[in-house]
Amino acid sequence: MNFFTVSSFIICFSIGAGESCTKITENLHYSCMGRNLSYIPPSIPSSIQTLDFSFNVLKHLKKTVFPVLSFLRVLDLSRCQIKHIENDTFYNVKNLTALILTGNPITYFGPGCLNFLRNLQRLVLVDVGLSSLQLQINNLTKLQELRVGTNNIQSMSLPPFMSSFKDFSLLDLHGNNISVIKTHHTAVFREIGRNMTLILSRNPLSYIEPGAFKDVYLRRLDIRSTFASSAAQKAGLKALYGLNVKRLMFGKFRGEFKFQFSDAHVLDGLCFIHFQEIYYYIIERPSEPVSIFRCMINATNVIVKSGVIHEMEYVFFHEIKELYLLQDQLLTLPGKQLSHLHTLEKLVIAHNIEPLRAGTSFTDMPKLQYLDLSSNRMTLTRCCTTLLSGTPQLRYLNLSQNGEIGLELGGFDGLASLEILDFHHTRVLDLGYYSSLSNLKYLRYLDVSYSSITFVNIFSFYGPNNLKILKMAGNKFKGDVASYLFSNLTLLEHLDMSYCHVVELHPSSFKNLQRLRLLNLRGNNLMTIDFLALPDLKRLTSLYVDKNSITSIPLHVLQKLPTNLSEIDLSSNPIDCSCSQTDFILWIIQNQKVLKQPENIFCKTLSPSSDFRATDFDIDSCVHKKRLTIVLSVCFVTVVVLLSFLVYRFQFYLQYCCILLRGYRSPGQQECSYDAFVIFSSYDEVWVMNELMENLENGVPPIQLCLHMRDFQAGKSITSNIIDEGIMGSRKIIVVVSQHFIDSAWCRFEFELAQSRFMLERNANIIIIILEDVEERKTKKVFGLHKHLKKNTYLKWSRDPLSNMRFWIRLRKAIISTNQ
Structure with a gap:
């Protein structure tokens, strides 16, 4: 390998290392997790504050591993296969506030390896093989959290110097091997402040020296799955007498071994512990009834989860504010047993294992504001005035995921303070027929999704005028009731009508919903959403119309x-x-x-x-196709307009051609009614009647003329008469040319038709009589007249007797003669 190749490899490697970390926040937060790195990349900026270097390979920690990162506050070295930590390892990162070393098989801690971390507040040594809490952390006076769970620690005794750690607030010892707790083990806890959290869950505790926790003040104590046996739990709870704790958590985690109790007094030790909140998880299965709540009467918050409580006992809690009964085995709703709790503000009875029977009502509970009875498979035939007769301050009511609930008129009398009502996935009867919510004027949230309701009455939501959120997915509407159902909900901001089988929504449905921000119409059969054009929906920000039948939006x-x-x-x-x-x-x-x-x-x-x-x-x-379509359309329209103009301009000629095409024979092939058809202006009618008709029809032999004022059939169009009676019904055509003839549109038209016949038959005779002299330029006004006069012989009328005689002889001869 030559020098150039080696240099290239080093450059590429450096670039790769620089790119191996992900920038979360510019110059502040980087993640190098799982990159198989054995050093801190030089591309990491010196201004970094958070570095996740977990799941890499740093087997031996020493000073040279970390560059000078003076601003680094959080360093995560989880699962980096660290075995050896030298004394001055963290010198270059001495301003750390959080150090995480979870999951490293550490065999050697340098005696002073943490001494430089004087600002450290959180130290995580979970699953690192620790066997003792006697750590060399003398200088960590600002330490607040020490998490040493899942190790092999056998004593919870803290080093004496930690009594001076006034900010120390959390010690997590879960999953260790602590079996015995004695009084001297808790000596440091008595001297530390009262904001301490101690987690001892999942330790095989078999013995607590009585009074070991006397005068110890804790914010939270977690002893879930801590005792090795039922007897150890009974004795251990008693040995905790004198303990003051704000929140006590005990019992079992889900899925762990459950004890079989034969002692009804197994929980009596709780009577000697001072606590405000108690969390009891997964109560062990008793072989006889156990008084669960007897020693909890002074608590303010009580949570019992997965307990076997067939019939709840009467408990006279003194200061209780919140009570949770979750995933228990109640048979009957304990309304009677919980009534008269004047301090109770929140009650949750949910996810009951057995179907819960309604039982008696809740009475005399003046401060109850929150009631959750969801997921109990409960059936209420009449709700809710009777059941909640003594809860005038109730603001939250959750009856969702139950069996069936029947509502009636006035069903919420006495519950006027209700703000949130939830019925989702519970079959609700009669809500679509009556105004059952009429007195809930402060109701802000209503969920009746998938409640098998068919809305028939347009006044179903009459009353809750302050409603802001309405969820009604999975229900149905009869007719056009949806067009008027929401008319009084003028403050509505969120409306869910998804999966309601809606086919069409009239714009009036949302006419008054000017504050609506979210509209969910998912899963319906809508084809149009024209209602969006309404000005009433000007505040709408979110619209869901997916899974409908929409093909387009205009x-x-x-x-x-x-x-x-x-x-x-x-x-x-x-x-x-x-x-x-x-x-x-x-x-x-x-x-x-x-x-x-x-x-x-x-x-x-x-x-x-x-x-x-x-x-x-x-x-x-589509643009190209549209252009082509437009061009073709314009051409088509132009042709149509042009043809229409031509048809209009030459409609008479076309009609004449049609008549010929229908099978008219030429005058030579048919018997004509007239000898000659006379084309003349009505102004020249006197000359035609007195001179032309008198000389031709009364002469020998008589010549039968076709005159329009005499021979055209009444009721028949002029054009048809000109063609049928005049041009086609006569052997010859006489054209009387005068100034009036030139100026007459009908005369010009008749002459042009006559010419058409001449062009089609080639033997049609046109006899032109010049009644009066007309300027040559004016003859050009009549199509073909000037040309005809140039090429054909015409007759000219004269008042001279001799000329007059020759005129009639020549005209009669022209009419009588037969075309060859």
Whole structure:
């Protein structure tokens, strides 16, 4: 390997080491956990305050292991395989306040290895192989916590010098091998302040010298799963007489061995311990009734978990404020036994093992504010005035996850202070039919989710006008009751209507909910959310409409969405990903920060099982298609308009062509009714009647003329008469040209039709009579007239007798002659 290769390797290694730690907070907090490091990376800044170096390899700790980190306060060296700690190891990190050495197989502690840590407040030596509390920690005068659980310590005796540690407040000895406690073992505890917590759980304690804890003041004592036998527990509790403790925790952890009691007085020792709060976990199975609460009458907080209490005893607690009965085996709700507790403020009877019978009511409990009766499989036929007749200050009532509860009108009389009511996953009867909540004017929170309610009465929520949170998921609405159900809940901020089988919501449903911030409509069958365009929902910040049947949202709705809306869930809807919905798809793409789970918005219209994301839809392709469509549409409209104009402009000619196409024969092939059709202006009618008709029809042989004012059929369109009677019904066409003829639109039209016949048949004769001289430029005004006069012989009327005679002879000859 050459020099260049070696240099490259060193550089790469250094870079790798620098990247091996994760920056949690810039220059303050780094984590190097589980990186298989054997040294502190040089990239760690000197300003660091917290370093997690757990699960690495530091078998031998000495001064050179740590760089100078003067600001380091928390150092975690858990599971680093540390075996040897030298005296000056922590010199460069002397300002530590927390040192964690959990899970290291330490075989050697330098006598003064911790002497430099004068500011240390928390020392964790869990599972490090300690056999004694006689540690060289003389200089740790600011120590507050010493955690030495899961070791092999056999005595809880602290070094005498620790009596001067005035801030010392926690000693954790759980999971050690302490079996005996004598009076001299607790000497230091008598001298330390009264804020001390002592954890002795999971030690095989068999003997406590009576009075060993006399005049000891503790904030908390945990002796769960501490006694080796039932007899040891009975004797141990008695030996704790004279102990003053704020919170006493005893009993068994779940899943551990349970004693079988044959002594009803096994808990009598509690009567000689001064405590305020008592936590009794997993009561051992007695072979005869045990008076659990007799020695707890002076406690303020009592928790009994997983106890066998078939019938609760009458207990006259003196100052009790909170009572918890959790996962017990009560058979009947102990209303009678707990009544008259004037100091009780909070009562929790929950998760009972057996179905709990209602029993008697709670009476004379003037300070009770919090009552939790959840998860007891309880059935109440009438609730709740009778059951809670003596609880006028009740503010919290939880009856969730029970069997069935029946409500009635006035069911909450006397409970006007109620603020929180929870019925979720409990079958509630009659709430959808009556105004059962009418007197709960201070109610702020109501949960009736999955309570098998069908809302029929629009006044079901009449009364609780101060309601802010309403959860009603999993219920049903009859007809359009949802459109009016919330009309008086003007202070509502959170509404959950998920999984309610809702197909459509009328905008009036949320008309008065101007303070609504969260609306949950998940799991319904909604196809539109047009109600979002309402100005009433201007404060809405969160909307959940996932798992519905929404294919699109119109542009006008998107433009009127509440401006405060910061979270929308549209996932799991059959979104229509087509070019007709480009506005909606573009909105999805542009608002992914607002959309919750945008990656789960799929184009289901392509296929029900499609996994094509709406955010991947190609909008540009639609733009090109749209442009092409617009161009084609414009062209089509232009052609239609042009054709319409041409049809309108030449409608008579088209009609003439249609008539010909329908099978009209030419005058030569059919018998014509007239010899000649006369085209003239009505202003020239006198000349036509007096001169033309008189000379032709009364001459020899007579010539039958077709004159529009005389021969056109009444009730028939003028155009049809011109074509049928005039042009197609006559062998010849006579055109009387005058200034009036030039100016007449009908004359021009008739002449053009005549020309059309000439063009189609090639043998149609048009005889032009110039009644009066017309300027040549004016003849060009009539399509084809000027050209016809240039190419064909025409007759000119004259008042000269000789010319007049020749005119009639030539005209009669032109009419009578047969086309070759």
